């Protein structure tokens with residue numbers, strides 16, 4: 001009986017004849033275009049003429065690869081112990097941010113909004129801040145509340161600093177309770193900008209009154225940045241630092257809160273950087289930011305000027321990337337790179353040579369945030385692969401120019417071009433006119449990959465449609481093996497799927 | 508754990524509310540009660556559709572989500588502009604599972620994030636020029652698009668843009684419907700106002716603007732089914748088996764033409780009352796089209812609904828309806844035989860949008876499961892009135908429940924499964940409580956119709972009886 005049931009869900013049900021008939025019949029009511037019309041348009045969208053039109057767009061954005069500031073802000077805020085991310089403005093945004101992270105990490109994500117509505121649009125969100133801080137403090141008992149803002153609050157010009165002061169006066173939270181804040185207008189920059197602004201806000205506020213010591217405390221600060229692989233990467237970087245014997249402070253360590261065990265209790269606050277650690281961070285020897293795009297302005301300025309610290313922003317991804325990062329770390333801390341890491345380096349290199357033949361000369365396209373896009377491109381070039389299209393919706397012209405120059409000077413990279421400010425509809429045209437062998441990016445690349453029958457290597461944010469990838473590092477020598485594994489196996493899957501006679505058992 | 512009595516639930520409410528500061532507590536008190544099916548109306552014991560308290564962690568979204576995400580977004584041959592900064596459209600891109608046929612970017616534009624990506628200069632100087640240019644570009648880039656909607660994000664209403672004027676001008680220039688929607692997220696208190704505003708714009712710009720090729724006495728429209736996981740298809744097929752002709756689907760897998768011609772329906776069948784009762788009422792007033800609420804979750808409710816729908820037609824349809832019911836009996840019994848023993852007596856807590864908190868109760872009951880708590884993110888009092896009789900005695904009812912409250916309720920009542928949204932999902936799983944997303948069907952579905960019920964039963968079993976939850980305690984820890 002049980003076998004006989006054979007329940008079909010959406011993946012098979014609608015292939016049944018009765019559904020196909022029903023959908024076919026529906027077309028009459030839809031006034032659906034004929035197959036001919038559709039095919040004509042499809043062909044047109046694949047033409048050079050169309051590509052030109054597509055690149056001629058000046059106002060229309062289609063499928064961009066970026067999100068807005070407060071998303072990055074609450075991601076940074078979630079990295080502090082006992083910190084409740086708080087978004088000042090209309091509530092819908094916060095619901096979106098939370099579900100965005102839920103879908104990527106498959107984890108809870110706590111954040112509150114102060115639910116500004118029409119009256120607040122007229123009178124400002126002052127009252128909302130006073131009530132919001134009070135309620136959030138009473139219910140969720142945080143050690144700190146980190147306030148960012150939605151575009152509603154930004155457009156009407158709410159003054160976060162003044163509002164928070166007044167809320168403290170009104171005893172919403174105790175006078176000495178930390179409420180760092182950052183204005184995060186979503187019509188400026190992108191999610192990485194929001195990360196930068198919020199992180200700076202928190203670091204600035206928590207280190208007010210902390211004396212700059214005459215000598216540093218020997219520690220190094222690590223800023224992970226807006227990273228969809230934060231869980232795996234932060235854990236990996238901590239492991240490397242331990243191997244090196246380097247004492248470190250991760251600023252915005254969300255690797256625990258986004259990776260909690262199933263043990264019968266829900267812990268809204270599950271680790272993260274403590275307030276004490278942030279205070280100590282001011283007197284660290286140096287700060288290493290792992291994703292340059294996440295610290296571009298605010299945080300960099302704070303650490304260099306106010307904290308008067310050495311500041312390095314480079315991504316430990318790929319062989320040369322990891323090498324350079326480790327050497328800099330060694331130089332700054334005076335600690336040697338241990339034999340164990342050298343062994344790991346050798347293993348990564350070994351893996352690279354094992355897979356070399358499937359990657360050398362392969363053409364690829366990539367999209368995502370600037371730091372990742374650049375570092376991954378560099379790494380794939382270490383494997384002999386050739387970048388063709390690099391699409392980055394955020395980022396700056398300056399960055400793109402420097403990257404383009406670097407590409408033009410590489411024998412593997414000279415055929416590649418960075419399209420800064422472009423979106424995934426541009427990428428589609430690019431990949432039609434100049435096809436590639438694989439595509440690297442977030443889940444949002446799925447449509448193009450499917451339409452053009454190109455394997456998609458999921459490295460980026462968000463990744464909604466595959467599980468657990470965020471648990472694996474992309475950084476360090478171990479990260480190399482992960483990226484390599486995902487890439488070469490996707491290429492081999494593609495090869496097997498398309499093979500007509502060659503069904504080799506050995507690849 | 509034995510079920511809590513009415514009295515105990517009342518006490519639980521007070522206990523949970525004790526954590527709030529006074530003002531918030533006074534407001535939240537009005538949103539929680541213990542059900543009494545004898546009551547005639549909920550207006551005395553419950554306030555709904557009110558502003559969420561600041562800082563409490565509401566699950567609610569905004570009017571934009573209600574318009575772009577729910578009502579307009581699924582209309583597949585129109586391009587929906589997320590007008591304003593990049594975020595709102597980015598987060599709502601391809602995450603709702605309102606399925607549709609067609610080719611993305613060619614004739615179907617549902618899973619696309621089309622945005623004006625506002626920059627500072629657009630905020631300062633206004634976005635009307637950009638919008639105008641954008642609309643022209645859409646016409647060029649997507650030649651098969653039949654129309655365009657402009658879904659306003661928060662800034663639009665604050666910077667004084669005149670999107671109505673742009674829409675009117677461009678509609679004339681390009682000779683296609685261009686619909687401006689003032690669904691800025693700060694309007695109203697939840698998604699709900701967005702539904703309403705979207706309904707109004709369908710009424711003002713689309714409905715009745717084209718005539719169907721032909722008409723029969725058996726023409727019906729499905730109103731308020733978003734085809735989540737294919738729900739509307741699994742419903743449509745039943746109506747077709749009954750001998751009815753579904754001339755329009757609002758709005759899952761829907762098209763402009765279907766919406767334009769719905770005024771020729773003989774009967775409007777309303778599934779999600781909350782999000783589309785407005786247009787049904789309008790069609791009743793203006794075109795005299797009667798409407799009927801129905802429920803296609805679970806065989807009991809389906810049967811009732813099939814008969815109620817058939818009763819609006821002639822004997823031919825009524826006979827066919829009986830045939831339809833009879834033809835699915837065996838299969839449904841087989842599903843119940845398999846799953847009911849595995850689910851009998853299991854306790855369920857729900858927290859969903861505007862329809863499912865009551866509509867799915869029957870399906871759970873078909874499986875022998877009991878609802879011990881339910882509530883709406885954005886219901887109104889008429890939704891709660893409709894819930895009175897559906898929910899059993901002493902069911903805990905919560906409106907716009909906060910994360911704090913829902914966690915406390917679940918901790919105390921320990922249901923066997925919770926059905927809510929993705930923001931809730933992982934919280935409860937950490938607590939060791941099996942969970943199903945009841946907005947997105949947790950990437951499964953359809954759940955509507957006879958075909959859907961099989962999947963629903965399978966999925967509930969998958970959640971409730973997942974072996975992993977029983978392994979929670981490390982064996983070296985003594986009991």
Ligand code: SF4
Pocket residue numbers: 068069070092093096149150151152186592593594595596660661692
């Ligand atoms: S773009 Fe603005 S309104 Fe939209 S989600 Fe971001 S902050 Fe919210």
Ligand code: SF4
Pocket residue numbers: 577733779781782859860861862863946
């Ligand atoms: S089914 Fe629920 S989530 Fe969907 S539109 Fe209706 S109320 Fe909203």
